[in-house]
Amino acid sequence: MVKKLQAKSLLSKAKKGNNQAFIELLQDEKVKLYKMAYIYTKNENDALDVVQETIARAYANIHTVKEEQYFATWLMRILINTALEMLRKNQKIVPLEQQPEQGQISTNDEKLDLLQAIEQLDEKYKTVILLKYYRDLQIKEIADLLGCPEGTVKTNVHRGIQQLKKCLNKEGELYGERY
Template sequence: MSEEILVQKAIKGDQEAFLALMHLYEEALYRTAISYMKNEGDALEAIQEVTYRAYRSIKTVKQPAYFKTWLIRIMMNYCQDILKKSRREVLEETLLMKHGIIEDFTFLEVEEALLNLSDYERELLHLKYFEDVKIKDIAIMWNTPEGTIKTRLHKALRALRAVFEEKGEIKRV
């Protein structure tokens, strides 16, 4: 069964269709939540809350083709609200090593660099590069011309590159 048919059924109140959609986008929701919340417990809690919010407001979906974008946007908004309330700080590598967590910390460097950008730039980069949402879809979602989205995306990437260059990264041509 296609995604759009599942969305249409879910909008009409089919709980099985809604559940199938949530399983379909479970990984994308988790990646989004973990990129914002920085720990598994908070990310899982975010998924629970977003599932509830999506179920409660499924009838507001206007275009079934953009269900994933709608769902990810709910997740991003929820995570931002929680982070604003708690003003969490990014975990340092030494703290993680102290607790025996040893792994590649490149993602922490990227997340820390993203914190230097505005909320708008961070959301834009997240949608485009972490969730693979097309520029056309972002433009529709934000009711902004595609050219403007491309320009803002370019500026956000330039700002992100500048953060890494300040930290001593090799300048790329």
């Protein structure tokens, strides 16, 4: 109860321009923001850029948050949109690094295989899969976060899982295991 009251007063102070209150609101979210940004960008510097841009956008628009209970959701929505925007801009950039040949890639780690498979998903599936299984959000929370109906979220989660299964089975990484 005290934390809720404290968060509410922090939000109202931040809306009035109190920088310290805004910083305190971000303290609980900063690690979550970085982890989610890193999953999208796969690069420490880009992830930090996304988090920085997210914080700047949040600071500029803090007045739009209606209630303190939605602050984390609102902040995550900004981060996802910022990360996707950055990825779209960077798609036009061709990396100069030489790609390793297939024989050089070691795929012993199942987590690495899964992350690689998630990276191949369409953005709408990737986003809901990450929010559901990485952030442990409920379908309703994801729908609120993304601003879409719960049925759409359920469909995208299901289709994302189906694509993951096909991708992992096609590459022979699961050897018939079932998720």
